[in-house]
Amino acid sequence: MVDTASKSGSERTTRSDRSQYIAQTGPIDVDAPPAAVDVALLGRTLLGTWADIRLASRELVKDPALQRIEGLSLEEHRTRVLGQLRLLVQNGQVHRAFPEALGGGNDHGGNIASFEELVTADPSLQIKSGVQWGLFGAAVLHLGTQRHHEKYLPGIMSLEVPGAFAMTEIGHGSDVASIATTATYDPQTQEFVINTPFRAAWKEFLGNAGKDGIACTLFAQLITNGVNHGVHCFYVPIRDAATGEFLPGVGGIDDGLKGGLNGIDNGRLHFDHVRIPRENLLNRYGDVAADGTYSSPIASPGRRFFTMLGTLVQGRVSLDGAATIGAELALTIAITYGNQRRQFTAASDTDEEVLLDYQRHQRRLIPRLATTYAQVFAHDQLLRKFDEVFSGAGDSDEDRQDLETLAAALKPLSTWHALDTLQEAREACGGAGFITENRLVSLRADLDVYVTFEGDNNVLLQLVAKRLLTDYSKKFAKADAGALARYVVAQAADRAYHGSGLRRLAQTVADFGSTARSVGQLRDPQTQRELLTDRVETMISEVATRLRNANKLSKEKAAELFNSQQNELIEAARAHGELLQWEAFTEALDGIHDAGTKQVLTWVRDLFGLGLIEKHVAWHIIHGRLSPQRAQAVSAYIDRLVARLRPHAQSLVDAFGYEQEHLRSTIATGIEAERQNEAREYYRQLRASGDAPIDEKTLRKKQGK
């Protein structure tokens, strides 16, 4: 299937004769070369490392039983999604990440890939299964030991035991270390006493806590022999499975309606001196002996805490993928519709313009398409890194830290991009975009919370920034002013992108004034790389310089100084994440061998890269990296790239590979083209009949008025 730059509709159009409106869209007047995208080949590339598993998951969710029904009440939606989880169990799709001994597949990357695709069925289904198997189950798997696996995982895997992941409290979300729930060991009875000391310590926003959960993995401060050993995780039954009533000492309330994801029963939990057996401590990283003696394989409490939390990174990894799918769906719908919908005549007296032929419409959708492509490639790298760490193929401390930083850098960008793209797509479809049957509004509502859960995006970017600062300061601690120059030379061999990990701050600070001489050079990936890399490095280096005396200040003054750099640091982390996406895109181009596809995708990559440069072009000018004249060339070249990509827009969304069963959007079925054809035919026949009324305007012209 090769699309030779015709402005064709989706190949999967089922409700219209595609050839009808291909013929009517006519030629366009941009300098589109005869490059062509091999949609099938590109589609396979986009599916990434776990292509077959993704395809199987997409097949699975074609079953209407797994799909969202709009307009259900809260209770109906919850009931439906719980039933859908049972269907997933029956299908055996969701057990990939669990141990082979228990019937699982021990396939961590494939598990996430499969799980992400559920978002096309219903984001509530995706997130509820994420709560059950990716959080509640994963906590038992990664924080528990053999005895917990054998005792709890079978019930969790089979959904006999629906459970909540009770970490967040009303008073502490991002700052997990400060949660206030306590688990105090009582050596007399060899039990932990779980207690919620005040309202701010109620566990909050927990999926499965509102109604379905009969147990939870609860995070609490472990106290034994008068010492608080910090946050640990416990397996705590909360409801009687038979009656659905809370167990003695446990209470809670239902969070009720949310902005989206209403198929999930979020709720609050609190505990009044609830006693659980000592063995319910998930003791992989910390244990308490019968006499109350605490032990841990990790001596440092700080490192122990981060190690425990680090095992739960898969939530962030999977949101990066699911958000990218959300953006793909949005663009497939809006570009398919924008490629058929016509409004206003401009170039002729009779034919109205296709929306996607308007420059503004192109500017609204095509750069977002480029960003989505970058995210697809970056996400596959993230998923491979995740699989390496969790399969044990590469799970050193550094690997784990790189994985966490990579996830913390990419998840914010992709989740924000999904909301931005869903909204722009909804607006680009006008009133039709606001109608639920066209899908965009519900998807946006459901994906809204992705930007603040599993790590608030702004907080995650700060984590990335701190890592960048740490890497920087490790090199330059107590170094003199000349250290930077030596560092640059010493690390010259380290310039290649570490595909599966974190991009190192190891590039030269070049004089781009002398290299970015023309538009031609903006196309050079090395120019793009240097501009993007230099911005990250310079921002970090500038902040580091401003912070260099912080350790000489009082804690209060140091905090104030750090706070004055917070915004800049977060922007630096964002720039770092964008660079990672750009590098992943560039690396992916190497794997594409079809000439036409490679040409078009190179334009897409250039559009992404130059779009990032344009967004911060003032920075590049102010810092002397681009002259004002060259900065103007960036925007001019972006205009050309957008126009050049316009004829390929449909192929580029078709390559995402979604079928009508995944899109479920009336305006993406071809119905708009059908209606237009009907209208044209009506007018054609009217003109032919001689009965057409004459326009007053025309008449007045004839009459010389």
Place this chain on the structure above:
Amino acid sequence: MVDTASKSGSERTTRSDRSQYIAQTGPIDVDAPPAAVDVALLGRTLLGTWADIRLASRELVKDPALQRIEGLSLEEHRTRVLGQLRLLVQNGQVHRAFPEALGGGNDHGGNIASFEELVTADPSLQIKSGVQWGLFGAAVLHLGTQRHHEKYLPGIMSLEVPGAFAMTEIGHGSDVASIATTATYDPQTQEFVINTPFRAAWKEFLGNAGKDGIACTLFAQLITNGVNHGVHCFYVPIRDAATGEFLPGVGGIDDGLKGGLNGIDNGRLHFDHVRIPRENLLNRYGDVAADGTYSSPIASPGRRFFTMLGTLVQGRVSLDGAATIGAELALTIAITYGNQRRQFTAASDTDEEVLLDYQRHQRRLIPRLATTYAQVFAHDQLLRKFDEVFSGAGDSDEDRQDLETLAAALKPLSTWHALDTLQEAREACGGAGFITENRLVSLRADLDVYVTFEGDNNVLLQLVAKRLLTDYSKKFAKADAGALARYVVAQAADRAYHGSGLRRLAQTVADFGSTARSVGQLRDPQTQRELLTDRVETMISEVATRLRNANKLSKEKAAELFNSQQNELIEAARAHGELLQWEAFTEALDGIHDAGTKQVLTWVRDLFGLGLIEKHVAWHIIHGRLSPQRAQAVSAYIDRLVARLRPHAQSLVDAFGYEQEHLRSTIATGIEAERQNEAREYYRQLRASGDAPIDEKTLRKKQGK
């Protein structure tokens, strides 16, 4: 009520003891001068020209019967909102715009002001009453004549006759002139035959069409004696009032669920040769005699069309106001919560930081607060202009055009800003922001469609751009290169802002390089004005230059050339709208005489103005208006302004004047501070008891590990 820059919570906090958390928020370390906002005085200023009417409307909507209940089914919500419209009728609030002879108040500005405030009760209530009285009723009022007023308005005003405004068709939304429904005059029976020729001509997205409407004001191509006189409006019964069934020849479907506004029954309508009496033509601007002879007081069909549509500008005017209220609610909720919520310790070992003390949090909320202030002032000017035109105090053609351009410039900015602000507020409140009971998600969902209805925002901005181009070309048509300079001199006296109308393109092109020498000068309003004005003028002038030979090209080539400038033109229109907002803000400052309030608001205005300059700082550098060094000073000064305004943030949202009955957001009640106080007290008592566990970290330090 004077807030001396304490970081106090809302005065209207009802569920907490305000003094408790004022005491605990402590001092901050920015260079806040002793300026203070007089909240009551500022609040009165913000209420604007129709302050008393706004206050009365706010009192009215404290009645729970008028307020949104979340979680209703589609049917329940619709039924409730229809009932709320009846309550409005009983109250007599909604008749202000109608003629005094029919019991109305003939108060156009007051009517809109009152109507806008309904958005705090339920946006569905606002928009459904807008459909009934602002569109359906206003079409009869403004496009009909005495006989229509007497016959139809009483039933419309009393809601005995709920009706739809049947303009948009599936195939034509923004391009109203191209709608395809026909009204063909039959002199034999003296009737119009209303017909929908094909599916694309179905009327679509009409409020009241899904269920409640028994009539509509229908826009159709008026055809008589074989001539199409263009779009006219007709009064057409559609349903049997007794049975609710469609009348013969009329059909339609319900649009069902939407992304928001589900209290309104949007739907489609179609007509199969439905006959209505000749007198049902709303004939103020065009009439058909019994014999079929067409006549109109406006000879030009084009001008006639725009005159008819122009009478319906109030929809755009009121959306500008309602969207601004939406942003006010969002910021009141998020700033009140952000001023109480604490997370992470930084400056001390025990007290966590208040969210709003984080630089990033300030950067997220305070500039949006500045924009909201600018919109409040700009909206009052728009409303005054609207009132002048519709009261007849100033209703020349130029006045009407100015009003339309002003509305087209402001409505896009304020509706986009409302969505952006509601989303940022929701994210700034974290998971709590996603819970429906905290209000932000529902408001955002409801206001979503404001950006594309009553004129798609991008289309409206193009209208503004075309007006700017026209004004420009009127001056320079066939002029030589020296004309610009002479024009600038000639118009020097015209530099003052025309507060109630459109800002003219009449300013000099100054050399800002020589005036904006320092941060000090950035504070000078004249510097801000010149930078903002110059950008609009230069963008328009550059585009005009590129388009100057368009009339020598073929229609197709001219369209292509124009299309190549579309994005730039829309950006120029946006810049023009922003300038109007800035001017309105600056003018409003003249009316504030309390020194502290004036000082703080001047900072807010500067933040707004410099924020606009920062957003496009690359443009100012590239065009030589700011040196790169001065551009950096803009951002640095913004950082200072944000920090300086932080202590006043609560006062600035308190001045919006919303009470708990309007906010209806649990997190804005003070509950967060209550919970924190409870937690602090718990820990205080624990420490005092001597039973507090020791931290492992502390222990390890003591043990020298």
